[in-house]
Amino acid sequence: MINAIIDIAPQLARGLSITISVLLASAIFAYLMAFIAGLCRLSQNTIIRKFTGLYVEVFRGTSLIVQLFWLYYAVPMLFGIQLGSNWWIGVIAIGLNYGAYLSEVVRGSILSVAQGQTEAATALNMSSFQRMRLIIFPQAVRMMLPEFGNYTIQILKGTSLVSLIGMTDILYYGDIMRSSNLSQAPLVYLLVLVFYFILALPLIWLTRKGESISRKGVAS
Amino acid sequence: MSEPIVKFQDVHKSFGDINVLKGINLDINPAEKVAVIGPSGSGKTTIIRMLMTLEEPTSGDIIVNGTNLWKMEKKGDMVRANEKHLRQVRGDIGMVFQHFNLFPHMTILENCMTAPIHVKKETKEEVRERSIQMLDRVGLGDKLNNYPSQLSGGQKQRVAMARALVMRPKIMLFDEVTSALDPELVGEVLEVIRDIAKHDDMAMVLVTHEMDFALDIADKVLFLDEGVIAEQGTASQVIEHSTNERLQGFLHRFRK
Ligand SMILES: Nc1ncnc2c1ncn2[C@@H]1O[C@H](COP(=O)(O)OP(=O)(O)OP(=O)(O)O)[C@@H](O)[C@H]1O
Ligand SMILES: [Mg+2]
Numbered sequence: 001m002i003n004a005i006i007d008i009a010p011q012l013a014r015g016l017s018i019t020i021s022v023l024l025a026s027a028i029f030a031y032l033m034a035f036i037a038g039l040c041r042l043s044q045n046t047i048i049r050k051f052t053g054l055y056v057e058v059f060r061g062t063s064l065i066v067q068l069f070w071l072y073y074a075v076p077m078l079f080g081i082q083l084g085s086n087w088w089i090g091v092i093a094i095g096l097n098y099g100a101y102l103s104e105v106v107r108g109s110i111l112s113v114a115q116g117q118t119e120a121a122t123a124l125n126m127s128s129f130q131r132m133r134l135i136i137f138p139q140a141v142r143m144m145l146p147e148f149g150n151y152t153i154q155i156l157k158g159t160s161l162v163s164l165i166g167m168t169d170i171l172y173y174g175d176i177m178r179s180s181n182l183s184q185a186p187l188v189y190l191l192v193l194v195f196y197f198i199l200a201l202p203l204i205w206l207t208r209k210g211e212s213i214s215r216k217g218v219a220s
Numbered sequence: 221m222s223e224p225i226v227k228f229q230d231v232h233k234s235f236g237d238i239n240v241l242k243g244i245n246l247d248i249n250p251a252e253k254v255a256v257i258g259p260s261g262s263g264k265t266t267i268i269r270m271l272m273t274l275e276e277p278t279s280g281d282i283i284v285n286g287t288n289l290w291k292m293e294k295k296g297d298m299v300r301a302n303e304k305h306l307r308q309v310r311g312d313i314g315m316v317f318q319h320f321n322l323f324p325h326m327t328i329l330e331n332c333m334t335a336p337i338h339v340k341k342e343t344k345e346e347v348r349e350r351s352i353q354m355l356d357r358v359g360l361g362d363k364l365n366n367y368p369s370q371l372s373g374g375q376k377q378r379v380a381m382a383r384a385l386v387m388r389p390k391i392m393l394f395d396e397v398t399s400a401l402d403p404e405l406v407g408e409v410l411e412v413i414r415d416i417a418k419h420d421d422m423a424m425v426l427v428t429h430e431m432d433f434a435l436d437i438a439d440k441v442l443f444l445d446e447g448v449i450a451e452q453g454t455a456s457q458v459i460e461h462s463t464n465e466r467l468q469g470f471l472h473r474f475r476k
Contacts, residue, residue, distance in 0.1 A: 119274050120321035120380075124335035124387060125311050128303060134334055138325050 004184060008191050011177055015170035019199065022087065022159045022169065026094035027152050033099025038106025052103070059100035065161055068093040072165045090162035098155050105147040109140040142214045149207025153200050160196070170195050223286065225250045225312075225391060225423050226271065231280035233266055240266050242447035244280070250390070251421040255434035255455070258444030259470055264427040267444070268393040271425070272315045273306045284309050285390070311339075314389030318396045320376040322368040328355065328379045329364040332386045340387070347386070354382040358412050374405030378412055385416070392416070394426040406430075413437070431474055435459050443467045 040052040059067065071089045076082055083089050113136045121131040163172035174192040178185045224247035233241040240263040248254055256264045269275040271282060273289065282289040291298045292305040301309075323331050332351035336342045355361050358378040360371075368376055377397055384392060394413065398406040410433050417424060417437045428434055434441055434455060441458040443451035451464045459471065 114321075116317060116319055116321040117323065119272075120317065120323070122274060122310075123272050123313075123315040123317075123384070125307055125339045126335060127307060127339075130338055134338060135323055139323075142325065 012173050015173040018169040025091040029095030030098035034102030034106050037103035041107050056100045064097045086165045094158050109143040113139045145210030145214045149210045153203045227283040229281040232278045234278050253424045253439045255438035255441045256427045262444045273310050312390040314384035315393040316380050316397050320380045327365045332383045358382045373401045374408045377409045391423045
């Protein structure tokens with residue numbers, strides 16, 4: 001048993017760099033999309049609002065795997081666009097998908113800052129941009145932190161899908177180990193779980209931290 | 221006699237089907253202290269919210285310092301004011317709210333400093349000094365780096381006043397600033413208002429249920445009832461010698 005673990009663990013560890021790099025890149029991309037789309041959905045401009053609404057509903061309403069396959073197989077064939085290496089395609093698909101979910105968090109947080117805050121800022125003669133930048137947004141961000149933490153943990157789990165488009169992440173090496181020695185399957189997948197859980201630990205800790213920050217310093 | 225700093229000219233306001241204000245005419249002179257009293261729902265808050273540009277009148281004009289607040293000239297026509305016009309005119313007006321509305325993510329010093337720095341583009345040093353002075357004046361000089369959540373209601377309201385005063389408004393609006401406070405904290409807030417009223421030469425409009433206080437500091441008292449100013453005059457005229465029956469009924473309920 002111990003021997004088997006010593007055998008398998010280093011193999012799985014070879015996938016760490018892909019899992020971690022896809023996690024970091026797609027999380028950053030998702031956050032970016034979340035803020036852009038979340039703010040666009042609050043825009044005065046109907047076209048911008050409707051268009052972002054469409055993006056959010058399409059990406060929330062369909063599954064990540066299908067989106068991944070679309071970007072990997074369908075888009076290049078249909079439109080002749082090469083989106084980049086499969087690493088990039090994984091990052092883009094995961095980023096767009098979770099960006100859609102997180103944009104709702106951004107929008108909801110901004111809307112839930114108390115109306116009185118906007119009024120006090122107006123009474124101090126701030127412009128609408130200053131109200132957003134100095135008063136509403138900083139409070140909204142505090143409220144977003146816990147949800148951003150939760151979704152980042154989801155993103156970590158989502159990264160395992162990139163093994164389906166040939167990326168050599170932790171799950172990919174797990175599959176290889178299993179196919180070379182079927183009797184080890186339970187142990188292999190147990191170790192895969194342990195790997196993901198260990199990666200999730202700092203995210204869980206950050207989420208807790210975010211929760212305690214968001215509990216103070218917000219008017220609602 | 222100088223020009224009024226604020227004029228309401230036949231101002232109406234309705235929310236949907238409810239006509240809340242039905243023709244308000246009112247002059248406020250520079251440095252004048254005006255108390256607004258009246259039953260709940262009579263539109264007291266609405267009047268000062270329109271002056272603060274938080275609520276748009278349905279019709280009529282509000283003139284601030286000679287400029288129409290809610291309308292601006294465009295190619296010879298008077299059209300609805302845009303954000304830029306509102307910003308130009310409301311710079312002279314400050315407001316203190318019933319529920320304080322302090323910025324919870326900032327210390328109380330930052331609460332005071334933010335607007336002068338970003339809105340009036342004053343230097344940080346200058347604003348800092350003035351903010352500390354102002355917080356000292358309202359008795360909170362020792363709490364500069366506390367957050368609003370660490371203060372009592374009375375302290376919060378005093379910060380809100382300092383925050384408004386640092387902007388040096390010519391007109392200050394107070395909307396029942398003591399009614400969300402525990403009774404034992406009301407006194408300290410009224411004391412600060414009294415101090416401002418006696419020593420600063422800005423115009424003040426106070427919506428209040430504190431009759432004795434109104435009697436003490438107001439140059440003019442308005443009794444708002446059923447959408448109009450039913451009675452106005454000096455504090456003693458309105459509060460002590462009026463013959464208006466509804467006003468007497470209203471006052472009676474306050475002085476058991
Ligand atoms: N945003 C709004 N939408 C709909 N109705 C409103 C709105 N604001 C005020 N009203 C209504 O307008 C009327 C006047 O409200 P206002 O707050 O000005 O009264 P008030 O004299 O300040 O009362 P109080 O003493 O209770 O504070 C009330 O009937 C209120 O319900
Ligand atoms: Mg009111």
